[in-house]
Structures are given as C-alpha cells and as structure tokens.
Amino acid sequence: MAGLGKNYKAGEVIFRQGDTGNCMFVIQDGEVEAIAESDGREFRLRTMGRNDFFGEMALFEEETRTATIRTTKPTRILSIDKKNFLGGIYEDPSLAFRLVQTMSHRIRDLTERLARYEQQK
Amino acid sequence: MTLGDGARIAVIGAGPAGSMFSYFFLSMAETIGLDVAIDIFEPRRFCHRGPAGCNHCGGIVSESLVQRLATEGIRLPDCVVQRGIESYTLHMDVGDVEIATPLMEKRIAAIYRGIGPRSSEPLETHSFDGYLLDLATQKGARVIPRLVTGLRREEDSMRVQCADQFTDSYELAVVATGVNSRLTEMLERESGEFARPDRTKTFICEFHLGRKVIRETFGPSMHVFLLDIPRLEFAALIPKGDYVTLCLLGDDIDEALIDKFFSAREVRERFPDGVIPGHVCHCYPRINIRSASPVCGDRLVFIGDSGTTRLFKDGIGAAYRTSKAAAKTAIFHGVSAEDFGNHYAPLCRRINNDNRVGKLVFRFATLVQKARFARRGILAMTAHEQRQTDSPRRMSGVLWDLFSGSASYTDVFLRTLHPAYLGALLWNLVAANLPGSPSGNGRAEKGGHGHVRH
Numbered sequence: 001m002a003g004l005g006k007n008y009k010a011g012e013v014i015f016r017q018g019d020t021g022n023c024m025f026v027i028q029d030g031e032v033e034a035i036a037e038s039d040g041r042e043f044r045l046r047t048m049g050r051n052d053f054f055g056e057m058a059l060f061e062e063e064t065r066t067a068t069i070r071t072t073k074p075t076r077i078l079s080i081d082k083k084n085f086l087g088g089i090y091e092d093p094s095l096a097f098r099l100v101q102t103m104s105h106r107i108r109d110l111t112e113r114l115a116r117y118e119q120q121k
Numbered sequence: 122m123t124l125g126d127g128a129r130i131a132v133i134g135a136g137p138a139g140s141m142f143s144y145f146f147l148s149m150a151e152t153i154g155l156d157v158a159i160d161i162f163e164p165r166r167f168c169h170r171g172p173a174g175c176n177h178c179g180g181i182v183s184e185s186l187v188q189r190l191a192t193e194g195i196r197l198p199d200c201v202v203q204r205g206i207e208s209y210t211l212h213m214d215v216g217d218v219e220i221a222t223p224l225m226e227k228r229i230a231a232i233y234r235g236i237g238p239r240s241s242e243p244l245e246t247h248s249f250d251g252y253l254l255d256l257a258t259q260k261g262a263r264v265i266p267r268l269v270t271g272l273r274r275e276e277d278s279m280r281v282q283c284a285d286q287f288t289d290s291y292e293l294a295v296v297a298t299g300v301n302s303r304l305t306e307m308l309e310r311e312s313g314e315f316a317r318p319d320r321t322k323t324f325i326c327e328f329h330l331g332r333k334v335i336r337e338t339f340g341p342s343m344h345v346f347l348l349d350i351p352r353l354e355f356a357a358l359i360p361k362g363d364y365v366t367l368c369l370l371g372d373d374i375d376e377a378l379i380d381k382f383f384s385a386r387e388v389r390e391r392f393p394d395g396v397i398p399g400h401v402c403h404c405y406p407r408i409n410i411r412s413a414s415p416v417c418g419d420r421l422v423f424i425g426d427s428g429t430t431r432l433f434k435d436g437i438g439a440a441y442r443t444s445k446a447a448a449k450t451a452i453f454h455g456v457s458a459e460d461f462g463n464h465y466a467p468l469c470r471r472i473n474n475d476n477r478v479g480k481l482v483f484r485f486a487t488l489v490q491k492a493r494f495a496r497r498g499i500l501a502m503t504a505h506e507q508r509q510t511d512s513p514r515r516m517s518g519v520l521w522d523l524f525s526g527s528a529s530y531t532d533v534f535l536r537t538l539h540p541a542y543l544g545a546l547l548w549n550l551v552a553a554n555l556p557g558s559p560s561g562n563g564r565a566e567k568g569g570h571g572h573v574r575h
C-alpha cells in the first residue's frame with residue numbers, strides 16, 4: 001500500500017509515439033525504455049530509472065509524444081499535471097531548473113549520437 | 122547586506138521548513154559556487170517513537186507538494202510513505218461518497234512526522250521530518266541538538282543562545298520553530314516590534330487497528346467528515362500502516378467537542394462493529410491561524426508555521442514554498458529587511474490573502490453543515506459525477522482540492538462561481554430534495570465510487 005504513483009507490469013506501454021498528452025512522469029521505482037518507432041521498426045533511445053522523468057515536452061508544447069515509453073521491469077510512476085507544474089513555475093521559476101538540466105543533457109547526448117552517426121555514414 | 126564566502130547561517134528548528142530551507146539554500150549556493158555553512162538547531166530526535174520524535178500533524182503530504190518535490194528530484198521513499206492515498210471519502214448524515222483521482226493513482230502521501238505512535242512496533246518506517254533533515258545534512262548542514270532560548274541582534278550579526286549557555290553568532294538567523302515553541306513568544310516580548318502568529322488548539326490521536334482491518338474498512342482513502350458540530354472546521358481519519366490518525370481542526374478543540382465527534386453515528390460506523398477503540402497516542406498541538414508580523418528583519422527571517430502558512434491545509438506545502446523563497450532571497454538578493462521585504466514577503470502576502478478567501482470558504486462549509494438539503498444536493502452531484510467518466514467533475518474537483526489543499530482557496534472559490542457549477546448544483550439541490558428521490562428522505566450509503574445506495 002505504501003509508495004506513490006501507479007504500478008505498471010514489465011512490458012507495459014505508458015504512452016505511444018504520436019499520442020497526445022498533457023502531463024509528464026517521474027519514475028518512483030523501476031525502469032522504462034524510450035523507443036522511437038519508424039517504418040515498423042523500433043530503436044531504443046535510452047533507458048531511465050528511479051527519479052528520472054519523461055514526457056516533459058508535452059508540458060511546453062501542444063504536440064504529440066515523440067517516443068514510445070515502455071517499462072522493462074515492474075515500475076511505479078508518478079504523473080505531474082501540466083496545471084500544477086506550470087503554476088509552480090509561475091510562482092517559482094527555479095522549479096524548472098532540474099528539468100532544464102536534464103533536457104540539456106539529453107540534447108548533448110543526441111548531438112553526440114548524431115555526430116557519431118554522421119561519421120559512420 | 123549580502124552573503125559572501127565563509128558566511129554562516131543559523132536555522133532554528135528542523136521541521137519541514139528548517140530542513141527544506143537548508144537543503145535548497147545549500148543546493149543553490151553549490152550551483153553558484155558560494156561557500157557557506159549552515160547550523161541547524163534542533164533538540165528533537167526524529168528516531169524516537171511517540172510525541173518525543175514527532176512534530177504533531179495529520180501527516181498528509183498534498184498532491185501538489187508530492188508533485189513539486191518530485192520535480193525537484195526529491196522522491197519520498199516507500200519507508201517514509203505509510204500509505205499512498207488515492208481517494209477521499211466524504212461522510213455526511215445524508216450519505217457517503219468516494220471521490221477518486223481521475224488516474225486512479227496514489228498521488229497523496231500519508232506520512233509520520235516521527236516514526237510512529239507511542240508504543241508502536243519497530244517497523245521499517247522512517248520519519249518524514251527525519252528524511253528531510255537527512256537531505257539537508259547530506260548537502261552539508263550541521264545539526265546542533267540544542268534548544269535555542271535567545272536570539273539577539275548584534276552590530277552585523279545575530280547571536281543565538283541555547284539553554285546550556287552555548288552561544289554563537291551568524292550572518293543570518295532563520296526562525297523555523299513552528300507555533301508550538303517558546304522562542305517566538307520570547308521574541309515578541311523582547312523585541313516589541315514582532316507579533317507571533319495567532320494560534321488555536323487542535324486534536325490528533327492514533328488508533329491501532331492493524332493492516333488487515335484498515336485495508337478492509339478504510340482502504341487507500343482518506344475519510345473526511347462534514348458534520349453539524351459547532352467549532353469543528355475539518356475532521357479526517359487517515360489510514361497509515363497499522364494505524365489510523367484522527368485529526369480535528371477548528372476553533373479551540375476541546376474534550377466536549379471531541380466527545381460529540383465520537384458520538385456521531387457517521388464516525389462510529391467507520392470502525393469495526395461500530396465501536397471506537399481506545400487511542401494509543403494523542404496530543405493537542407496548536408495551529409497557525411494568522412501570520413506573524415513582520416515575517417522578516419535585517420538578517421532575520423521567519424519561515425513555515427512561525428511565519429506564514431495556509432489556513433488549515435497543506436502546512437507542509439506552505440513550509441516548502443516559504444523556505445524556498447527565503448533561501449532564494451538570501452542567496453540571490455541579500456539578507457536585509459528590504460531584500461526579504463521585496464522578494465520574500467510578497468509570497469507571504471499572497472498566502473495571507475488566499476487565507477482570507479479560505480475563511481470565506483470555511484464559512485460557506487459551516488452553512489452546508491447546518492443545511493441538510495444542501496448536503497443532499499452536494500452528495501447527489503458528487504456521486505453523479507463519480508459515476509460518469511467523460512463529463513466535467515466540478516463538485517468533485519472543488520471537494521478534492523478543498524480536502525487535499527492541492528489548489529489555492531481562491532482557485533476553489535472562483536470555480537464555485539462558474540455558471541455551469543452553479544447550474545448543476547441548483548439542479549441537484551432540487552432533484553435530491555424532491556419527495557421520493559433517492560436521497561430525499563433518508564440516508565444514502567456508498568457502494569464503490571460514487572454509487573449511492575440505500
């Protein structure tokens with residue numbers, strides 16, 4: 001009974017690439033993988049564990065999810081409402097600091113991968 | 122008046138406000154490369170069972186605070202969360218209704234401020250306050266296990282004095298002693314300029330029922346009572362592990378009021394066989410009902426309950442907001458009365474203004490407590506909404522935010538002025554009170570989410 005969030009079994013999809021959404025998620029326990037789907041094939045972008053968040057783009061843009069998120073083991077996930085998050089940032093912009101830090105790491109990671117891909121081409 | 126490398130800060134009290142101030146202050150200092158030190162004065166040991174290790178509260182960490190802490194990277198571990206709450210059950214003389222989160226997700230944490238009631242078994246539990254204090258010490262704060270008995274202004278520092286003659290001076294003193302402390306009383310008496318918060322007496326007790334009984338009778342739901350008992354503003358039973366916490370808030374809660382509450386049928390029915398067991402631990406802590414004034418001075422700031430908090434709701438959330446705002450001001454602006462006045466006091470004013478609206482909302486709730494036809498209408502509207510999955514849940518949302526403290530009172534109040542809300546309420550008031558209607562002439566009972574049954 002203890003523990004916050006919602007429980008998912010291994011292999012469950014939290015959301016699919018192309019879905020629309022208006023919240024982000026923080027992993028309380030367990031692990032998920034982010035998967036890009038293209039031409040019916042799946043590419044694993046990264047795995048994420050305890051305290052990592054995903055789905056944050058939906059908080060800032062009215063767009064669709066850019067990747068599919070699937071659990072790799074039993075996982076507990078807490079959702080963060082857009083309204084609560086943006087209300088928090090309005091009062092205290094530093095609330096977005098960790099989010100910006102993580103997004104910056106992800107851009108760095110993707111840039112490095114792109115550079116490696118360009119070299120291999 | 123700014124803090125430079127080598128500055129030393131005294132934080133008096135390690136409740137949520139003191140520990141969160143220390144955590145955020147040291148995190149921000151680290152980010153900008155400022156070398157500062159924090160001493161936290163706290164005589165209480167959060168590893169003790171019963172009142173000695175406990176800061177006496179209902180122990181609900183609101184939905185909005187859970188989400189904000191998660192965004193900050195602060196995850197409440199399972200050993201701290203005694204139970205994840207996923208619904209509220211409202212009990213009235215006209216019936217009960219369960220209000221669930223739309224996602225059926227546990228978004229509210231029931232915690233212990235210490236590690237459980239007096240005489241509770243040693244379990245794998247961890248105190249919420251102890252956990253926050255650990256976060257602060259991991260960032261480098263030092264804990265001084267002493268009671269502060271004096272705080273004096275010196276030329277360019279604040280001098281802290283303790284009961285055992287220990288004394289030291291600091292560039293900034295942060296008062297986070299809550300409202301159950303003598304220190305603010307002493308500061309009021311000696312300074313002549315500071316008025317400590319107004320307070321009123323509340324009641325908390327713990328019942329030992331065991332996990333199985335709690336699962337079967339309470340579930341992952343917080344049980345809130347709307348009863349016609351004068352001076353009672355809020356009453357809730359909160360399930361946690363092997364125990365259930367009762368929390369009564371209102372105007373100077375006393376034994377007569379408590380007896381009246383226990384003799385209410387709606388309350389007795391919550392317990393197995395309708396018998397209220399003896400409680401294993403109880404206290405009459407005070408609660409802040411009006412902010413201190415002023416909340417800051419040169420090199421001095423009052424945070425959490427000893428400064429400003431939300432009326433009857435989400436006190437821990439207010440401690441988070443005020444502690445972080447004070448930490449940001451001290452790091453990025455300075456520690457003069459003017460700095461705190463410009464960058465910290467506006468938040469306190471916002472909370473105070475919202476509390477004024479909150480008083481209005483509670484006055485309205487008192488009217489509802491007195492009017493049976495209004496209770497019937499509210500019950501019918503909520504139950505109907507809970508049965509629908511795709512229509513707007515206006516009454517459920519208002520009640521949810523009111524019970525959980527997840528939204529401001531102003532936000533809740535404005536939503537009750539929405540024409541669609543008023544229209545639906547009016548319709549339900551009429552429909553639920555017509556002779557022969559399901560709840561029009563008796564007591565309806567809940568059977569699952571919003572299914573009102575006779």
Ligand SMILES: Cc1cc2nc3c(=O)[nH]c(=O)nc-3n(C[C@H](O)[C@H](O)[C@H](O)COP(=O)(O)OP(=O)(O)OC[C@H]3O[C@@H](n4cnc5c(N)ncnc54)[C@H](O)[C@@H]3O)c2cc1C
Nearest residue numbers: 134136137138178179180181269298299302425426436437
């Ligand atoms: C009956 C009741 C139920 C409540 N329920 C809830 C709830 O469910 N959810 C919620 O969010 N809020 C609740 N609250 C409000 C909540 O308890 C407070 O808002 C919150 O504890 C404030 O935190 P704080 O750190 O400011 O003060 P406190 O939690 O009171 O902590 C103050 C600390 O300072 C220490 N201290 C005091 N004097 C000195 C001194 N002279 N020297 C050194 N240390 C000192 C104390 O030992 C203590 O550890 C409730 C309050 C009451 C009374």
